[in-house]
Amino acid sequence: MLLTRASEYALLSLNVIYKSDKPIGSEQLSKELNIPKSFLAKILQNLTKGNVLVSHRGAQGGYALNIDPKDISLYDIISLAEGKKPTVFDCVSYSDTCPNGAIGTCAISPFLAKFQFKIDLYLQNLTLKELLDER
Amino acid sequence: MLLTRASEYALLSLNVIYKSDKPIGSEQLSKELNIPKSFLAKILQNLTKGNVLVSHRGAQGGYALNIDPKDISLYDIISLAEGKKPTVFDCVSYSDTCPNGAIGTCAISPFLAKFQFKIDLYLQNLTLKELLDER
DNA sequence: TTTAAAATAGAGTAAAATAGTCCTAATTAA
DNA sequence: TTAATTAGGACTATTTTACTCTATTTTAAA
16 A cells, blocks of 8 residues: 555545534544544644644644645645655665665666656646546 | 555566566576565465466476466466555445545545556556567 | 475564654744 | 644554465376
8 A cells, every 4th residue: 555544544534624614623633534533633734844734732723724735735735744755666776785785786677767756746646636626 | 555466476477487488487587686585476376366467386387477478468467466456545446435435426436546546547548568578 | 206305385483664653842822 | 931843762552574384186107
């Protein structure tokens, strides 16, 4: 699997936040989407650190979008939510665990790199706007 | 991550088997590629069940390719090695774990399905031959 | 025909990643 | 000043991945 719950929760949350005209707290999002609150909070905090969301503390606080959905890619959202970039295969990026030695020296490596590149490109060109707008 | 060690070991093994003119045993492959033998054996057995490899028991036995590399896709190899189809996201295929309810009813779902389709297509059109032939 | 080399099968274990919890600050609108 | 809310970090539980072990079956070769 390429993506985990973190990305799923992030996308579902962004969808709700996008449609709201005022900040929404993690408590409310948690209830509305049936997602564990503390876990969701971490994800929202990550999105805030990456400036996708802006947070307001204190009473009547919550999260709101901090960026035009057309200016943020799925790649960035996923990277923030997961805390790391999405990869098809560890052996594409790390050579020290490859049984065959360093990356680039095995016959498979260039194809995996190309595959990774295609996935990256797709996710980088897919904007949040495209996901959130109704068809 | 989309793929696991199982796929990595499968591809590396297929590369060695492809270049050999006689069957190679799991023991030899294990040593040559520095992969745990019992674990590798399971993977090779899966590829055999899927008719990608043919096995010969007994002395001087081992595994050989059972199919023309141009006729087998990466998608099939991965599915066999992993024991399941590669997925970007569980929520694309299973609705009962989606916090938002059934699949297809959330705004995100169609985009994930499209993404999954693109990955499937890429892997289905990439043949083992393309991977194994030297450039 | 015996033997040793191999694949097959299935249950079990260890390690790592994912998913989630809990508690304690730090802020801030009301 | 207080209650609502985000922030942060350490911790735990669950699931998946990555393997291991043992026993069985098959078969080429001596």
